[in-house]
Amino acid sequence: MSKKFYYETHEMDDLKCPVCGGDHVHITDIVCWTRPTGEDGDVKIVWVTGKGQVTEAKTIDIGVTNPSSRRQAFSLEGNCENSGCHFMLHFGQHKGVTNMSYTLNYVEEN
Numbered sequence: 746m747s748k749k750f751y752y753e754t755h756e757m758d759d760l761k762c763p764v765c766g767g768d769h770v771h772i773t774d775i776v777c778w779t780r781p782t783g784e785d786g787d788v789k790i791v792w793v794t795g796k797g798q799v800t801e802a803k804t805i806d807i808g809v810t811n812p813s814s815r816r817q818a819f820s821l822e823g824n825c826e827n828s829g830c831h832f833m834l835h836f837g838q839h840k841g842v843t844n845m846s847y848t849l850n851y852v853e854e855n
């Protein structure tokens with residue numbers, strides 16, 4: 746499958762830490778909750794780490810669930826240099842709009 750998009754890029758504000766408002770924020774991992782069969786379908790999770798490791802699964806134990814109860818979503822895991830905050834920013838679809846929220850993370854490395 747291939748798509749060809751034509752975009753114009755526009756600058757937006759820098760991402761601020763959702764916890765402390767600091768401006769030295771780093772994105773580490775990306776988690777996508779997809780629904781290959783459409784709305785309310787089974788979820789396929791794709792987790793991409795900052796080191797390029799890709800994990801695909803039906804469930805994944807990362808301490809958060811799909812931010813969208815019926816559709817697709819993605820989350821950006823990150824941290825900030827200002828206060829050592831560790832968080833996930835969530836973008837989930839719900840009733841025709843895309844909501845943004847965040848979760849504070851307390852990481853246990855295995």
Ligand SMILES: [Zn+2]
Nearest residue numbers: 762765825830
């Ligand atoms: Zn912070």
